[in-house]
Amino acid sequence: MNRIGVFGANGRMGLALLEAVTNNKNSQLTGAYVRASSPLLGMAVKQLNSAVAEELTFSDEAEINNIDILIDFTLPAGMRAHLKTAVAHKIPMVIGSTGLNKDDMHALQQAATQIPIVFARNYSVGVNVLLNLVQTAATKLGEDVDIEIFEAHHRHKIDAPSGTALAIGEAIADAKGWQHDNVARFQRHQDEQAKSQNEIGYSVLRGGDIVGEHTAYFATSGERLELTHKASSRMTFALGAIRAAGWLKNKPAGLYDMQDVLDLK
Template structure:
């Protein structure tokens, strides 16, 4: 019987780290080989199951990513930009599939991730859910069909602890709208209006961010013209949708050629 692919989860004590742990452990499709945390974290050196308040799982929590990745075929990474860049290089050395759900990545981070992808499979997406990726494709198609008489606004809401804005998903949707119109998102993007801003510029793509409570994730793409609106909406109520998508991505990546992929590739969209 073929052995299941071994998975390492980085930032394993965080919200997504815990959800990824449960999803992989319950899947029957992969096996957990280690959880990674920063040096000095109280979970380091302990069994992951016990850290989560349950029975031992036989899965260590370590601060040695090199050793952990060396025994893995996949890495699930929802951490922070600087950490993700470091993990990308280490996963590439280990030839492990690196699934990146980290948001807030800047151009310098993306360049380093692209360099790592020359040696291993990297699947990166601002959102791993099936529904959101279908929404991205719909956004692109509608933007292509409607001219600049239709204003485009992306409105997103997340929990109070989220540190970046607009969200990675909002930027995915904005990029899809820009692609549909054949324009540069950087040139069309308008974020965080405040004060006397003047009339809205024709052809701009606006972003608005809401932060509060424990909102998992809500995204609206509004196409507004005189006399009518089209609103596309996705509501996430359970982080498990992102974890299931990440697991699907890391399994899909096994046997793929080195390179950068996204959830559209994974889902065949």
């Protein structure tokens, strides 16, 4: 039985994680962490999520105990602080934070020399299968192909393009032997030339309550291949994170991803 603590437990994703842990027969929810300034401290978690056991209350994210695995889907600033806490307590982490910069990734890599960490931009099983499919398409369709990635999310999502869209682009770039940062194009409004076939274009939609949609387009003369994943519930990502937590227990220190968890490499 994995004893699991969730950072950012009062957020939209945090609440989904609390429910997923509670409903998993191999997991026990033993920590629901919020910031020290939160008015929710000491409140019964059940008041926000009826699936959770009566006795569990929201607690300070600095007070970690009785935990085997920590799960963190918070914003980058929160993730950085939580990473230090996990390393100090030698507790493995499952991290789904997006919008991380190079310094954040360096901090992850350094922490992974001391504790095992699963980091993925998307914990959906379907998305991780998609990452394999786009690599196949990128290598089989040849050089005469235009590659574009479109993603759509709810209006509250801050980072753009999404971490998942970037993961799709990085998978394609890796298959093509490109350096992603050199071929990624995020805007063309001032371009006065035709699109290059040695680039990956990104476009973004933000609106309403869209959970997450991603499409990779491979367009050639006379045909177009579209590989699409649509998520209808955050529970999809939460269940993937719980699966990753179960896989991570007792693993040696290192930085892993969902491709490792699903044995897709």
